[in-house]
Amino acid sequence: MEVKVAIDCMGGDHGAHVTVPAALSVLRGDPHVSVILVGRQDAIEPELRRHGAAPDARISVRHATQIVEMNEAPASAMRAKKDSSMRIAVNLVEEGEAAACVSAGNTGALMAISRFVLGTLPGIDRPAIATILPSLKGHTYVLDLGANVNCTPEHLLQFGIMCSELVSSVEGKPRPTVGLLNIGAEDTKGNDQVKGAAELMRASGLNFHGYVEGDDIYKGTTDIVVCDGFVGNVALKTSEGLAQMLAVYLREEFGRNLYSRLAGLLALPVINAFKSRVDHRRYNGASLLGLRGVVVKSHGSADAFAFGFAIRRAIEEARTGVLAHITERMADIHKSAA
């Protein structure tokens, strides 16, 4: 299926230096994709030239004069940045010009703009951010990761439903298992929010596994782990911090003396195979779920390799019709409740 993706080329720590080559590499790998590169012409066009490319049938450039800063308040980005690359990329989805958009920019601003421009799907109160983390069994989808700091049980249920449709569409798993993040597997554990959500999930027709704990994310106990945005964000950032610390320690130990440096040299292919297995760049691309349009957020520090994964994720979601599936599912639930 032909898919056209709008790419916010100015977002993230590296802007067009990363986003343009990533887009070109996706185009090379998939003949049924075209892109609209959104941002300052004087940043995008030299990058295209540098990679021997130019605007053509599959590459169009859409000039945008403004840039949403990484630490700008979402409200200010909404009000004052109507000609930003981020805003235009989302507008292109709303106007039907693009089937999906991708940005490595300010998460809060991207969520606020997407919500304002696209609106939410019927039956969805709040969009959520879902990402993929590696697990012993493959990978686990986790949501929400920070869009919603205060969630009701109903919100958590909606997160479970949305992500269930995402996983069944993108992964081809018909009834993915859903776990609810808690601090113990027993029914008595947890706060009112979680207990209420468990009750709703049990009655929802979801393939609800029950409560899971933090370690189940990496054990791969369920396909999906649902939590509120505060908890999910802490879990994700804590994981990043631990992984970084372990990497520093490993580097220090292998650099300690002549023997360890030699051992490290010999072990390099093994260490690299290990690194590639847990390479967070392969998991880059968080889905803003629940909007009337496909929006994928890349990590701000993504390189071209990582940003390419975020673009491909957006393409997959557009191709497999995730939004239509969520809408149908919410309508079914609404019908059966009425």
Next chain:
Amino acid sequence: MEVKVAIDCMGGDHGAHVTVPAALSVLRGDPHVSVILVGRQDAIEPELRRHGAAPDARISVRHATQIVEMNEAPASAMRAKKDSSMRIAVNLVEEGEAAACVSAGNTGALMAISRFVLGTLPGIDRPAIATILPSLKGHTYVLDLGANVNCTPEHLLQFGIMCSELVSSVEGKPRPTVGLLNIGAEDTKGNDQVKGAAELMRASGLNFHGYVEGDDIYKGTTDIVVCDGFVGNVALKTSEGLAQMLAVYLREEFGRNLYSRLAGLLALPVINAFKSRVDHRRYNGASLLGLRGVVVKSHGSADAFAFGFAIRRAIEEARTGVLAHITERMADIHKSAA
């Protein structure tokens, strides 16, 4: 200073096989410690004999007929297990027979029993569980880890004060820095609970750093990270899960073929040095803070090496007078507020 510690010898996954040799190793390393080994005589005495030891001036055995099961409901343990090794160990602290107690048993039951038997310190509404995690700068104290799933800003402030006194006593750091776990460093981020706690902490005289994020735990941005028990438990368990997954992947990669096995053999001293640096056994021993007595909880799966660290932690807390420091500090705050 002479310290007598009551040890629940029956708690944890391994009972007396682990707790008794751990106690003996602590006794060997510190001539000013004595222990009361609490539990079934027919389990403890053979273990003593197996290690060439016997009851003497520094080792007494206190028989207890019951055992609190690892998955027993705290309420049932409180009601029906009045002659359990856990209950007797806590009683010994209350009676002034021991200066501290240690258990690897059921966390919920240990907290419930300790709260009931010992009560909380003046000014403390709820005890919290604090543990140590390794960081790039040494280590970080994190609390609460699951005792309190719903916390008010006042509770979080009390956690910060208690742990501040713990760190200044045990680590000899006069004004340890305190970070409040949030999903961003900006003032606008977070839920009402966290925003309220930040306001209280700013006015409290604590060395308050401000908001920190999950990765700051392992970066060592602050000496202490305060959060509610739900979030803290998820952060801890998520870390455990990630570390386990990485260990499995590393083992698999080094076992993949003849070359990688050989490289692994050569790298073994380096890998072992790395492992020892992040060895969670060295961080074993979570403090139940806010009680009128020193209670330390060991991980249930601790081996004798790890359990020894939990005993030593209890001894340190008793020696440095953490409880008196918390009491004084709370009295000061109460006075200045009056």
